[in-house]
Amino acid sequence: MELKYYPDGALRERAVEVTVFDAALKAELEQMIELMVDRDGIGLAATQVGIAKRMLILDPYAFEGDEARGKPMISFINPEIIEQSEDLERGDEGCLSFPGVFIKVERPRRIKVRAQDPEGAYFEIEGEGLGARALLHEIDHLEGVVMIDHVSFLSRQRALKKHERNLKAMAQAQQRAKRKGKRA
Numbered sequence: 001m002e003l004k005y006y007p008d009g010a011l012r013e014r015a016v017e018v019t020v021f022d023a024a025l026k027a028e029l030e031q032m033i034e035l036m037v038d039r040d041g042i043g044l045a046a047t048q049v050g051i052a053k054r055m056l057i058l059d060p061y062a063f064e065g066d067e068a069r070g071k072p073m074i075s076f077i078n079p080e081i082i083e084q085s086e087d088l089e090r091g092d093e094g095c096l097s098f099p100g101v102f103i104k105v106e107r108p109r110r111i112k113v114r115a116q117d118p119e120g121a122y123f124e125i126e127g128e129g130l131g132a133r134a135l136l137h138e139i140d141h142l143e144g145v146v147m148i149d150h151v152s153f154l155s156r157q158r159a160l161k162k163h164e165r166n167l168k169a170m171a172q173a174q175q176r177a178k179r180k181g182k183r184a
Helices: 023-038 061-068 130-142 153-183
Strands: 043-045 055-058 074-084 088-095 098-108 110-116 122-128
Touching: 023 043, 023 055, 043 130, 055 130, 061 122, 061 130, 074 130, 088 130, 098 130, 098 153, 110 130, 122 130
Parallel strands: none
Antiparallel strands: 043 055, 055 074, 074 110, 088 098, 110 122
16 A cells, blocks of 8 residues: 555545445555554545545544544544534644645634444544544545645645655655665
8 A cells, every 4th residue: 555645646536435344445444544653644535545435544633632642543434524613723734645744724623524434333523623624634635635725826836846845855765765775
């Protein structure tokens, strides 16, 4: 499983509803969790790894803060927003598909989402502050929307310029690591 970086086309795909809740689905979710933890993320949508299914994972830290450390990740399958506050909050957002880029995005301060777990059972969860922001960010991914779609043209251009520099630096670091590996 490989993380997709913007402008990979998978990030613009609209994910399809999950209808089969089987061992293969659970294996995909586990691989997503491993990747997210490895990259020190707080959330990951399936489209970010090239899987066009309506599923995402979130670290419970987004909802409970430090009290959630060590708790299992939360899997959201077929999430739908059923309620959101009218009051908005502007805050920093980052994204594993835009490594090292953070931008200010305005989002509802509180939301309620209905989703299914890996067994297919329905549940509801409310998020406020970071929890709302993280859920909305990941649900956006399932719609083919990325964080830079929420900002002004100028903010978008700055973010994309930084993103290009970061991807170039990552590629150079990988090349150096490969060359070192060949010499060893």
